[in-house]
Amino acid sequence: MNIYFDNAATTKLDKRVLEEMIPFMVENYGNPSSIHKHGREVKASVENSRNKIADILGVTPGEIFFTSGGTEADNTFIINAIYSRKIKTAITSKIEHHAVLHTLEDLEQKNVIKILYVNIDSNGHIDYTHLEELISSHPKSLISLMHGNNEIGNITDIERVAQICNTNDSIFHSDTVQTIGHFNMNLSSNIIHSIVGSAHKFHGPKGIGFMYINNKIKIPPYIIGGSQERNMRGGTENVSGIIGLSKALEITIEEKDKTKKRIENLKFNMIDMLKRNVKNLIFNGDCENPKKSLFHVLSLSIPKIEDKQMFLFNLDINKISVSAGSACSSGSSKNSHVLEELKLKDNHSPVRISFSKLNTMEEVNYVVEKIVELQKIS
Numbered sequence: 482m483n484i485y486f487d488n489a490a491t492t493k494l495d496k497r498v499l500e501e502m503i504p505f506m507v508e509n510y511g512n513p514s515s516i517h518k519h520g521r522e523v524k525a526s527v528e529n530s531r532n533k534i535a536d537i538l539g540v541t542p543g544e545i546f547f548t549s550g551g552t553e554a555d556n557t558f559i560i561n562a563i564y565s566r567k568i569k570t571a572i573t574s575k576i577e578h579h580a581v582l583h584t585l586e587d588l589e590q591k592n593v594i595k596i597l598y599v600n601i602d603s604n605g606h607i608d609y610t611h612l613e614e615l616i617s618s619h620p621k622s623l624i625s626l627m628h629g630n631n632e633i634g635n636i637t638d639i640e641r642v643a644q645i646c647n648t649n650d651s652i653f654h655s656d657t658v659q660t661i662g663h664f665n666m667n668l669s670s671n672i673i674h675s676i677v678g679s680a681h682k683f684h685g686p687k688g689i690g691f692m693y694i695n696n697k698i699k700i701p702p703y704i705i706g707g708s709q710e711r712n713m714r715g716g717t718e719n720v721s722g723i724i725g726l727s728k729a730l731e732i733t734i735e736e737k738d739k740t741k742k743r744i745e746n747l748k749f750n751m752i753d754m755l756k757r758n759v760k761n762l763i764f765n766g767d768c769e770n771p772k773k774s775l776f777h778v779l780s781l782s783i784p785k786i787e788d789k790q791m792f793l794f795n796l797d798i799n800k801i802s803v804s805a806g807s808a809c810s811s812g813s814s815k816n817s818h819v820l821e822e823l824k825l826k827d828n829h830s831p832v833r834i835s836f837s838k839l840n841t842m843e844e845v846n847y848v849v850e851k852i853v854e855l856q857k858i859s
């Protein structure tokens with residue numbers, strides 16, 4: 482059997498999503514910007530998708546902009562908010578996704594901003610008291626803190642962060658790529674200024690995502706060209722992707738409670754079995770705390786492994802797809818920046834197991850069996 486436990490990297494396309502997309506690749510091929518019938522019909526479907534996403538998030542359709550995915554959405558908001566509002570300070574953490582971290586670092590290298598990093602505790606959670614101090618002493622900053630960490634699964638209380646930001650004219654952006662569709666998210670209180678989503682993380686197609694930008698915040702376009710996306714992003718829309726994105730989100734939200742229950746059962750059984758069978762195993766982050774950890778992510782540090790790459794390679798040979806950190810860092814022998822921040826022990830091998838609704842208990846049993854077997858011979 483081929484086992485896929487790398488769902489934080491990407492998920493399998495849901496067939497119901499594909500069925501909804503196909504007509505927009507074959508029959509409904511008009512350009513949504515064209516004013517004739519072919520174009521108008523497609524435009525109406527694109528707007529229908531936008532309305533559905535806006536409804537789910539409790540925002541207005543005018544606040545949703547389609548992008549090519551999470552990375553573009555993070556880049557667009559961060560870069561353009563900073564330049565257009567002449568922001569001089571960005572507050573973030575060292576365990577953000579590179580779509581945020583590298584973007585901010587690039588701006589710092591160009592002397593546009595100075596970055597201040599909020600302290601992280603030993604469980605990988607941000608220190609809210611330190612965050613409050615940083616924010617209150619640096620008004621008009623851009624704060625970017627992710628909702629769910631893609632490597633260790635920790636959840637940040639973004640409502641709490643937003644409340645802090647609201648006290649001093651700061652802008653709050655949150656990378657919600659790992660939580661969109663998995664959690665109820667209602668943004669109607671208007672205190673979170675921007676979030677982003679990516680369809681391939683919830684059984685939608687790759688190469689399509691969106692950003693929400695609160696009406697109060699006006700930023701210029703990032704991709705300059707035609708007047709698509711109300712002048713915010715030039716370029717003909719990825720129509721079938723947009724249709725797939727909204728369908729995938731609808732399905733994920735509808736099935737959210739059932740999926741959560743199913744995955745939590747798999748995750749906690751796996752935790753129990755691993756604890757019983759692997760001595761000195763470390764769970765990275767706060768994965769045993771269901772309130773503060775993504776239910777679909779489990780990050781482990783397996784002890785007494787001299788050759789970490791070999792360990793993952795051996796899992797692969799046994800037809801198990803997992804990753805060491807994020808998909809972007811797998812394939813490289815460097816440790817992940819997130820686990821380095823948490824001070825991963827030298828002879829421990831990091832393994833990120835990330836679940837979807839398609840995984841089974843049989844697969845959990847097999848993976849635990851192989852981890853135990855390979856750890857003994859490493």
Ligand SMILES: Cc1ncc(COP(=O)(O)O)c(C=O)c1O
Binds near residue numbers: 549
């Ligand atoms: C937290 C987080 N942010 C951003 C991204 C990038 O999203 P995309 O692949 O759609 O560019 C990812 C994908 O791994 C992610 O996990």
